[in-house]
Every structure is written in C-alpha cells, then in structure tokens.
Amino acid sequence: KTKKSKASQAASTAAAPETPKLDKGELKAAIVRHLHCTLGTDENKANNHAWWKATCAAIQELVLEGLRKTQKSHYFNDTRAVHYFSAEFLMGRLLSNNMHNLNLFETANDALTELGISLTDVLEEEPDMALGNGGLGRLAACFIDSLATMEMPAIGYGIHYEHGLFRQEIKNGAQIERPDSWRDYGNPWEICRPESIQEVSLYGYVETKYGDNGRIQKEWHPGSIVKGVPWDIPVVGYGGKTVNVLRLWQSQSSGYFNWDVFNAGGYVDAQVENVQAETISKVLYPNDETEAGKELRLIQQYFFCACSLKDIIRRYKRAHGDDWSRFTDQVVIQLNDTHPAIAIPELMRILVDRAELDWDKAWQICTKTFAYTNHTLLPEALEKWPARMLEKILPRHLEIIYEINHRFMAEVEKKWPGDNAIKSKLSIIEESSEKMVRMGNLSVIGSFRVNGVAEIHSMLVKKNLFPEFDQLWPEKLTNVTNGITPRRWLKACNPALSALIDKKIGDQWPLNLSQLTELAVYADNKTFQKQFMKVKQDNKVALAQTIKELTGLTVNTDAIFDIQIKRLHEYKRQHLNLLHILALYRRLLENPSYDMHPRVFIFGAKAAPGYTLAKDIIFAINKVAEKINNDPRVNTKLQVVFLPNYRVSLAEKMIPAADVSEQISTAGKEASGTGNMKLALNGAVTVGTLDGANIEIAEEVGDDNIFIFGLTVDEVAELKRKGYSPDDYYYKNAEIKAILDWLETDYFTPGKPGALASVKHSLLSGGDPYLCLADFDSYSAAQEQVDAAYRDKTRWAKMAIMNTAMMGKFTSDRSIKDYVDRVWNLTACIVEN
Ligand code: KOT
Incomplete structure (x- = not known):
C-alpha cells in the first residue's frame, strides 16, 4: 500500500489551485455591484436570497471568463472530446462548489462577513439541482467535476427538467411527494443558448424511395417536430483553469404544425400542441432502478439524444465539413446506462439516410463512437421497449434496429451455427407475446466498450448478464470502478x-x-x-x-x-x-x-x-x-x-x-x-x-x-x-x-x-x-x-x-483516468490563464 499506486498519478495533469483571481475588496465590490445592477436592490433591503444571487453572479463572472478561455483553447487545438450522455445529472448546489474550485471560498467568507452577511446562510438559499434519482445521476456529476479538474475536453448532455426529483415530506410517518421547483426564482448559473437550438422529429411514417443510383432510400416523414433549447451550466474544475459545460435540453413547441389550426381560428387548440411539446422536459421520472415503459420516457430519451447528436455533428462539421473520416478521432460518446441507447440508431439514421454513407461505413463509425456503462443487474431495471411503441414514435429507428439485429444475427450464426437458443438470447428483439426491444443488447452490440462499475459487478456482467457477448468480443467488456469527487x-x-x-x-x-x-x-x-x-x-x-x-x-x-x-x-x-x-x-x-x-x-x-x-x-x-x-x-x-x-x-x-x-x-x-x-x-x-x-x-x-x-x-x-x-x-x-x-x-x-x-x-x-x-x-x-x-x-x-x-x-479522478486510458483515449488540453 506504500507504493505509488495508479490512483496517485491520476490527477497529475490537473492544475494546482492558484492564488484567487479576486481579493476580498474586489469580490465585495462585485457582489454589491450585482446587488445594485443585476438585482435592483441594495445592501439595506437585500434578503439572503438576494445576497445569494448577487454572490453567484459575482462568481459567475470569473466562471465565464474561464469558460471563454477553455472553449477557445479546445477550438484552436481541435481536441478530441468525450460526450457524456446521461438522462440524469444530480448536481446539488453549485455556489460553494464553484467557490472552492476557484479557491475563493475563504475570500468570499471574509467579503460577506465584512458586509454583515453570513456565507453559511447565503449558501442555504440555493435550491439543489436535483436532476437525478440517486447513484447514477450523482456519478455523472462527480465525473464532470473530475473531467474539468483533469483538464479533459468534455461535455455533459442531458435534460433540462423543469421539475427535478420530488421533494419529500413526511406526514404522520408517510412519504408525501411535492413538486420540486429548482428554478422558480431564476437559476443564476445557467445560460440559455438560443443560437444553438435544435429540432427533433417524432411520430409519422417512413417512405421507401429509389434513388438515382438505384439505391433504396428511406425518408422519414415526421408527424411532429419539437424544438430543443440548450441551457449551459458551466462546470468549473478544481484550480479553475478548465471550465467545461453541462448542456441540458429544454423542449419547446416548434409551432410548425400549428399554422392551419391557428389560421382557422384555433388559437386555443394550437396551445395544446405547445403544452405537449413542453411536457417532454417537464419532469424527471422518479423511478430508480425500475423501468416503467412509459411513452413519454422514451420520448425524453430520444429528445435529448437527438438534440445532442445534432449539436455534436454541427460542431464537427464546422471544423471538418462533410468529411466523416475524422469523426471517430474527435468524438467519443459515453452512454450512462441504456437510457441514451437510442442514440445508436439515431447516429445510424443520420449517417445512412442523411449523409448517405453505406451501411458498413456508418456502422464502423457508430461502433467506434459509443461506449456503454452498465449500472445494474436487477432484471426490473433492464430497459425494454415495446416494438409497437418504437414503431409509433420512431418508425425509422425501429427499422434500423431490425437491420442492426439482422446483421448481428448473421454474426451469431457464424460463431454458433444452428444454435437458436443463443440467438434468441442475444437478439435485440425479444420475441415474447409482445415484441420488445432490449436496450442492453443494443448497447453492447453498438458500442466498442462496455463497463461495469465495480470489480464484482463487472465480473457478474461478464459471467451472468452478457456471457456470450464476452465470448464473441473478449476485449469489449471491462471494469471501471466508480469514484467520488x-x-x-x-x-x-x-x-x-x-x-x-x-x-x-x-x-x-x-x-x-x-x-x-x-x-x-x-x-x-x-x-x-x-x-x-x-x-x-x-x-x-x-x-x-x-x-x-x-x-x-x-x-x-x-x-x-x-x-x-x-x-x-x-x-x-x-x-x-x-x-x-x-x-x-x-x-x-x-x-x-x-x-x-x-x-x-x-x-x-x-x-x-x-x-x-x-x-x-x-x-x-x-x-x-x-x-x-x-x-x-x-x-x-x-x-x-x-x-x-x-x-x-x-x-x-x-x-x-x-x-x-x-x-x-x-x-x-x-x-x-x-x-x-x-x-x-x-x-x-x-x-x-x-x-x-x-x-x-x-x-x-x-x-x-x-x-x-x-x-x-x-x-x-x-x-x-x-x-x-x-x-x-x-x-x-x-x-x-x-x-x-x-x-x-x-x-x-x-x-x-x-x-x-x-x-x-x-x-x-x-x-x-x-x-x-x-x-x-x-x-x-x-x-x-x-x-x-x-x-x-x-x-x-x-x-x-x-x-x-x-x-x-x-477519487473520481482515478475513475476518469481509467476511462481515459481504457475507453476514451483522450488527452488533456491545458487552458492558459
Ligand atoms: C436506474 C435505472 C435503470 C438502470 C440503472 C439505474 C441505476 C443504477 N440507477 N442508479 N444506479 C446506481 O448507479 C450507481 C453508479 O454507478 C451505483 O453505484 C449503484 O450501485 C447503482 O445502483
């Protein structure tokens, strides 16, 4: 235990915290300036909530300076980045964390004390950002902290839930759920990016066409289109050099299919569609380790994956145009459990139907892009979607899943000729009374690496959950033990x-x-x-x-x-x-x-x-x-x-x-x-x-x-x-x-x-x-x-x-180092101050 372990080298690239960027006087002035100019109040009238907001705003100035430098640096170095796809990010409060990571906690404490305000009380004003259920969501939050600390180019992608995990009250001993409203009075950390809005299609049908080259072409005619509005939360690394972002998508009505109704005097009816579109990012599903099979949940998953992939591809194209050959050098996507697994057929759709790459080329790109983390063996938590539901919401994706499965079954036949038991076990499609799509199998097949989250768990993933996949691809299944920041x-x-x-x-x-x-x-x-x-x-x-x-x-x-x-x-x-x-x-x-x-x-x-x-x-x-x-x-x-x-x-x-x-x-x-x-x-x-x-x-x-x-x-x-x-x-x-x-x-x-x-x-x-x-x-x-x-x-x-x-x-720095070495193949990008 005395030898220098792997873990001790983990953060060797990370920057040591420097002397604070502001002194006490400057921070005091910034807080008071925000009290006046951002909040429209003053030192005598302000309550703790106003002081909290003003303090956040003062800190955010430094955060945003770091963000600009980081983005410039990543852009000019054309860095490879990890894109962490997760339906949950359980961030908690940010002010104390950001102050610690900027080495400004003591300064802020002194500054507020001189203003006659208790920092402890101010910190208590911040609502938790509870956009997750438990372990899986908090792990994502620890990981993006470590990624920024270790100066890794990284972005978290998720959902901008209006209501996070419910607030629990205990009445006469029993749990009562109340809605969580974390941004009711405005959230000082998030930045809306209307310039990066994306559109996402849903429902409709698929048309089969024959292209000029005689090739079969598929065209998805969607039944509705929703907008995804990105909100960026800066993620400040310890030492304050790298500031990455967590990009969360909020759904909004695109208004596209409302015009006829609207013009016919259906102003009120048109609002119904607005409400439906906005429902997508309304609320976090509060089920930990159970899969409810609800349509809205699948739509949430597709919504944030489709927005995120468009965002990634837009950024890639800005640097590399239509040349897909470097995509897998620049982009790796980590799937936090199977919740974002629909991103696999979505990328295939983009590559085959839109970019018109041939299937094999597209599949090669896809399977070099995705890696998947399994977080549970509990059968009730393993996601399965009724094929009928997918067909209704994402008809083209179901076709693509069938095609992926068809080709995969041919591989299985080669390895285990005539073995139908193995085929039915490994198939993405479960042929039960109701046909189901197994997202775990899809994730393993569509990823280049699959990991469990502790040694014993990864062993059981190999031995009990996916033994045949492990035989088929002995290098694919691995372990990365979790960590905490x-x-x-x-x-x-x-x-x-x-x-x-x-x-x-x-x-x-x-x-x-x-x-x-x-x-x-x-x-x-x-x-x-x-x-x-x-x-x-x-x-x-x-x-x-x-x-x-x-x-x-x-x-x-x-x-x-x-x-x-x-x-x-x-x-x-x-x-x-x-x-x-x-x-x-x-x-x-x-x-x-x-x-x-x-x-x-x-x-x-x-x-x-x-x-x-x-x-x-x-x-x-x-x-x-x-x-x-x-x-x-x-x-x-x-x-x-x-x-x-x-x-x-x-x-x-x-x-x-x-x-x-x-x-x-x-x-x-x-x-x-x-x-x-x-x-x-x-x-x-x-x-x-x-x-x-x-x-x-x-x-x-x-x-x-x-x-x-x-x-x-x-x-x-x-x-x-x-x-x-x-x-x-x-x-x-x-x-x-x-x-x-x-x-x-x-x-x-x-x-x-x-x-x-x-x-x-x-x-x-x-x-x-x-x-x-x-x-x-x-x-x-x-x-x-x-x-x-x-x-x-x-x-x-x-x-x-x-x-x-x-x-x-x-430490999650060690977990991240393991991912970097064994999965992501990233290099740190030093951000100059
Ligand atoms: C929830 C729904 C579906 C599938 C998995 C989950 C899940 C698993 N949610 N949280 N977990 C936990 O993830 C943590 C981080 O890896 C683990 O430490 C913990 O053991 C899991 O229960």
Whole structure:
C-alpha cells in the first residue's frame, strides 16, 4: 500500500489551485455591484436570497471568463472530446462548489462577513439541482467535476427538467411527494443558448424511395417536430483553469404544425400542441432502478439524444465539413446506462439516410463512437421497449434496429451455427407475446466498450448478464470502478477535517487523494486521534442541530451516529436495519441493563412514488422511531431518526457526522454504491456485505477497519439454487419471530393493528427475495462487534482515521483516468490563464 499506486498519478495533469483571481475588496465590490445592477436592490433591503444571487453572479463572472478561455483553447487545438450522455445529472448546489474550485471560498467568507452577511446562510438559499434519482445521476456529476479538474475536453448532455426529483415530506410517518421547483426564482448559473437550438422529429411514417443510383432510400416523414433549447451550466474544475459545460435540453413547441389550426381560428387548440411539446422536459421520472415503459420516457430519451447528436455533428462539421473520416478521432460518446441507447440508431439514421454513407461505413463509425456503462443487474431495471411503441414514435429507428439485429444475427450464426437458443438470447428483439426491444443488447452490440462499475459487478456482467457477448468480443467488456469527487465530498462538506488534513500532509490531497495514506502513520498517535475525533464530535453536534430543526428531536451526541442514506429499495435492505433496531429495542425491554453503547440510527431515503412496499418501509421506520424515541425505558440508549427529503445538500451535512456507514445490500445486487465511499472518506466505519465497491473498500482499508457480514455472492446463489425459505428462519429463530409478529400488532401504530404488516409479510412464505432473514444473525453479530469496537475509544479512532487514510483509490479522478486510458483515449488540453 506504500507504493505509488495508479490512483496517485491520476490527477497529475490537473492544475494546482492558484492564488484567487479576486481579493476580498474586489469580490465585495462585485457582489454589491450585482446587488445594485443585476438585482435592483441594495445592501439595506437585500434578503439572503438576494445576497445569494448577487454572490453567484459575482462568481459567475470569473466562471465565464474561464469558460471563454477553455472553449477557445479546445477550438484552436481541435481536441478530441468525450460526450457524456446521461438522462440524469444530480448536481446539488453549485455556489460553494464553484467557490472552492476557484479557491475563493475563504475570500468570499471574509467579503460577506465584512458586509454583515453570513456565507453559511447565503449558501442555504440555493435550491439543489436535483436532476437525478440517486447513484447514477450523482456519478455523472462527480465525473464532470473530475473531467474539468483533469483538464479533459468534455461535455455533459442531458435534460433540462423543469421539475427535478420530488421533494419529500413526511406526514404522520408517510412519504408525501411535492413538486420540486429548482428554478422558480431564476437559476443564476445557467445560460440559455438560443443560437444553438435544435429540432427533433417524432411520430409519422417512413417512405421507401429509389434513388438515382438505384439505391433504396428511406425518408422519414415526421408527424411532429419539437424544438430543443440548450441551457449551459458551466462546470468549473478544481484550480479553475478548465471550465467545461453541462448542456441540458429544454423542449419547446416548434409551432410548425400549428399554422392551419391557428389560421382557422384555433388559437386555443394550437396551445395544446405547445403544452405537449413542453411536457417532454417537464419532469424527471422518479423511478430508480425500475423501468416503467412509459411513452413519454422514451420520448425524453430520444429528445435529448437527438438534440445532442445534432449539436455534436454541427460542431464537427464546422471544423471538418462533410468529411466523416475524422469523426471517430474527435468524438467519443459515453452512454450512462441504456437510457441514451437510442442514440445508436439515431447516429445510424443520420449517417445512412442523411449523409448517405453505406451501411458498413456508418456502422464502423457508430461502433467506434459509443461506449456503454452498465449500472445494474436487477432484471426490473433492464430497459425494454415495446416494438409497437418504437414503431409509433420512431418508425425509422425501429427499422434500423431490425437491420442492426439482422446483421448481428448473421454474426451469431457464424460463431454458433444452428444454435437458436443463443440467438434468441442475444437478439435485440425479444420475441415474447409482445415484441420488445432490449436496450442492453443494443448497447453492447453498438458500442466498442462496455463497463461495469465495480470489480464484482463487472465480473457478474461478464459471467451472468452478457456471457456470450464476452465470448464473441473478449476485449469489449471491462471494469471501471466508480469514484467520488473529494472536492465536494471532503474538502467542501467537511471543512474542519480538511483543515486538519491540510495541517498534517499539505493541501494537495484534493488533487491526489492517495496522499491521504500519509495520515496512516498518525493512526496510533494520541494527539491526532484526539484532533480527528474532535472534528467528528463537532460534526455530530452540527448534525444534531439539523436533526432538531427538521424533526424536533434532540439526539444524544455521545451516541454512535449510525447512518443509512440511499434510495429506498428492498435490495438495499433498509428493513434489515429496521429489524435489527427492533431487536435492540426488544433486548432493552427484556433486559433493562442490556449492555450497549447508546446509538442513534439515522435514515435518509426517498421511495419511488409507485413503489408501495418501499413507502411502507418508510412508514414503518417512522412509526418505530416515534415509539422508541418516546419510550423513556430505552431512549437514552436507542434513538431513531428519519430525516425527510434526503438529497445532495442534506448528504453533505450527514456524511461528515457519521460514525457508522450502513452498506447492507444483498450480495450481488448493489452494482457499486458511492455513498459507501463518501462515508468512509469522512471517517465512518462501514458495516457491510461483500457487495459492489464494499469489497474494494475492504481491500483498501483492511479487515481490521471494516465490519463485513452476510452471505457472499456465491452463497446467495447457492441458497437460491437450493431453494430459500424465509419461514425456516421465522420458526427457528425466536428473536426474528418475535420482531416480525410485533410489527403486526398495534404496538407501533396504536389503534391500528396491521398497519405495518406488509413489511412482515414481504419477508415470509415465498417472499424475502433479498434474504433479510438469512443475513439477520450475521448482521446482528457484526453490530455487536461495532458496539465493542466503539467503546474502545483508541481502537475506534484508529479505525476512523484508517478509513479516511485508505480511500484514495475512490477519487473520481482515478475513475476518469481509467476511462481515459481504457475507453476514451483522450488527452488533456491545458487552458492558459
Ligand atoms: C436506474 C435505472 C435503470 C438502470 C440503472 C439505474 C441505476 C443504477 N440507477 N442508479 N444506479 C446506481 O448507479 C450507481 C453508479 O454507478 C451505483 O453505484 C449503484 O450501485 C447503482 O445502483
């Protein structure tokens, strides 16, 4: 672990943060100028929201200067760039991030203080940019941060949702969804680019024609056309040199097909089409890891892919005209899961129907352009579209998909002559009662590289999901383990720990996270342990304050802060955590002197609005919390908190305060996880299964510094093969039985017996698909080890320090370097200041 790892070289091209571009006086003047000239107010009248906007505007001036220089530099160097296609970018707040990356945070703090304003309060004014559901969207945000930091030419392409992920309220214990309106009072970061508007076709029919050369030509006569309006969000790299963009498309009516109606006096009817067009980018689908098969969702996907491809091709043509021969030298497109997979047939359509390239040439370009990241193995998340739906919305694309498949099937026939079973498995078309188009297969076939997001996940992608594709193209499937940006997830969110680290090892670690290993020599140092744990304690006090404000509950800050934060899903097993909490509660009631260190269990989770059991689990957590927190027999030792509306900005407050990180998914189900990395980086000790990136975290921090429990991937497979029966555990394990039966009484829901019964029944007789009961004892034992370890203050401090020290591998700079080396083949472009 002492040798210079690959990760430590990751950011070698990145620029070190320089002296700030503005001094305090200049920044003060800029903020006040914007208060006057942009917001039309003054220092006496301005509220925090106005101060926030003025501060953003002042910072944005510098951001835009960087953007101009970057774009000039990329243009003159005719750089190859990665185009990151993602239906989600979960950016969170930008002001603090941009100030940190420009090395202006301290300056801004001083400037505002002199103006009598608290920067902390100002930062709280910013709504989260929540244009994503969870891991997949936040990964995209971390990646574009790293790309800019490492000075890579890159652009993110996505959807300018008017409403991001819903705001969660908890009413009487239950989740209520409210619309998110992140740009209601204007967003100071985004820049509208009407000069780059694109048009996208939908519906209609395909005409077959014969060209002069006797060649068959296809012409798509669309039934409607919508406009895509690009909004650019600058993405500031750490050090402030490269400023890339995130380009998000907003749909708008093109007005093209309204004229007849309009002229016939149908002014009002014409508005209906406007509304339909504008619906496309209205709202983010709130389903994480489920595929709803909704028409509007497919239209969203096509809309942003078609706009983005046109944008890319326009830029390419400006430099290279109609010469397609250099396209794949300049352009690589990364597909963030299959959500943008429709871009593959769209590029084929452009090349074959529009540019009139022959099919083979076009396919060669296509398969050198796309690379695909798989983020899940869950069958319900693998996208399939009814062929009928595609035919209606994108008739030409369906034809192209059939043609791709036809040619691919001939390849399969060559490799496995006469093997129809393999053909039907590899076919893009699933011949079920309703013909379906498998977007995963299309993505593998249309890409030159496919990656999973952690070692174990990539192994399972090869072994279980796409084994025949791996035989056919042994080089295609690979791994790139996920990462997180240490700028947001340590430097900005945990300033006290960052300052302590700076003091010990210097301030270059945000660019070279493997330097954190230098902290390991202090892991046994009493003074450093004290300092490290003092920071943790202060962060816990700060989170306790937030908990008080959000829930009214006063939590014990001497207790272990045990945190599980992630989307609510059965496979993530928040209900396993809940069962253990109930076990502790029961043990405490049965034996008031039951020996445990006080613990506060803290949850943050949103459930997809249509996922009933997930909502039931949230309800159960809240009802159990209410009971326990108000039970004087136990509440000095046990408290349970459900923090409403979990999101990026709340994560930034929770993560620095965690002692214990719950990463308890059923082995084989969590592709990687990234919250696991954020928590460990901030000195939380993981209780986790051998799943996703937990395995690699365990390798880095060492077995002494993590609590691993539960069935392994192989043991899960074996148990399922033998036939898993949860009832065996229920009848054989008195504690499990008592807990599950307890849930069915009215103990937690007075007067309403059975209100929590769905959680119990989901775990019994033919249920419990994620093996909660099978892992319960092992989990409970691991938690006892946690308890013992925490009571040994020295031991715990060492463990916490070692977690921070050994997390260097998980910087997203390393992930990006892996992509650059193994997939994108990019070179950095130095932007001169
Ligand atoms: C959602 C819908 C369809 C297909 C996949 C998803 C998906 C997967 N959404 N989030 N993920 C998560 O992606 C993260 C980043 O790679 C992983 O760390 C995490 O394990 C996935 O669950």
